[in-house]
Amino acid sequence: MIRALFISLVLISLPxxxxxxxxxxxxxSLYAPQFRTVSVPIFENETTAREMEFMLTDAxxxxxxxxxxxxxxxxxxxxxxxxxxxxxxxxxxxSQSRTTGLDNEMMIIVAMDFEWLNLRSGNRIVGRKNFTSSxxxxxxxxxxxxxxxxxxxxxxxxxxxxVDQMQSSW
Numbered sequence: 001m002i003r004a005l006f007i008s009l010v011l012i013s014l015p016x017x018x019x020x021x022x023x024x025x026x027x028x029s030l031y032a033p034q035f036r037t038v039s040v041p042i043f044e045n046e047t048t049a050r051e052m053e054f055m056l057t058d059a060x061x062x063x064x065x066x067x068x069x070x071x072x073x074x075x076x077x078x079x080x081x082x083x084x085x086x087x088x089x090x091x092x093x094x095s096q097s098r099t100t101g102l103d104n105e106m107m108i109i110v111a112m113d114f115e116w117l118n119l120r121s122g123n124r125i126v127g128r129k130n131f132t133s134s135x136x137x138x139x140x141x142x143x144x145x146x147x148x149x150x151x152x153x154x155x156x157x158x159x160x161x162x163v164d165q166m167q168s169s170w
Contacts (some may be wrong), residue, residue, distance in 0.1 A: 030167040031068050032125070035118070038070045039078035043112070044085040052086055052110070052151060059159035063164060067163055080125065084114030084162075087130065091147075094136060102140055107135040108150040110158055126165050133158040 040061050045053035060082070061072050075081060076123040094105035110133055135157055137150030 020142045031070065032168055033069075035070060035079045035125075037078045038064055038068075038116075039075040040064070040082045041075065043083070043114075046085055046087055047089045049086070049089040049151070052089060052155065055105040055151065055155045056084075056086065056112075056158060057156050060162055063159045063163040064166075068166065070100055070166075072137075075119075078119060081117045081119055082114065082162075082166075083114050083117070086110060086112045088170055097140065104140045105138055106150065107134050107136055108147070108154045110154050112158070114162060114165075127133060128165060131158075131161070131165075133161050 026134055036107060040057060042057045043053040043060075064070055064082075065072060070080075088109075088111045088113075090109045092107045092109060093103045094107050096102065097104050111130050112132075113129045114127070115124055117123070118125055136152050137145045137147070137153065137155035139145060139147070
């Protein structure tokens with residue numbers, strides 16, 4: 001009885017799954033199976049924010065290794081190449097103290113361009129211009145968070161967003 005119920009439940013739920021990950025629910029990978037390796041050279045930085053390109057490259061490599069089936073490898077052996085340029089780093093006040101007029105919360109906003117290329121064909125897989133991410137940090141007392149904490153947070157968010165873009169198109 002239980003076995004028949006289980007089999008009928010499985011048969012009923014099978015049409016809800018799809019072999020194409022772009023249509024409905026799917027048990028297959030969200031990442032393009034024709035690629036196995038990615039080369040990620042150090043991103044370019046067109047801003048005065050020092051070291052951001054190194055932090056971003058490191059974060060993207062770690063995100064790719066943790067979340068995708070792709071291996072990071074040198075450009076001469078890779079199937080694909082992920083490149084990018086940090087175009088702007090902006091600080092904006094989110095809130096100010098009424099008593100002192102000092103900034104309580106600040107947003108750090110990073111805009112960049114990136115491209116993921118198929119090295120075999122030379123075609124662009126994904127390309128984004130003015131791709132933006134932001135993070136909040138609190139420079140005022142009692143937290144007194146340094147700007148580096150905001151930079152770390154925005155770099156982590158940006159790396160996650162870039163790897164999200166590497167998924168197959170919906």
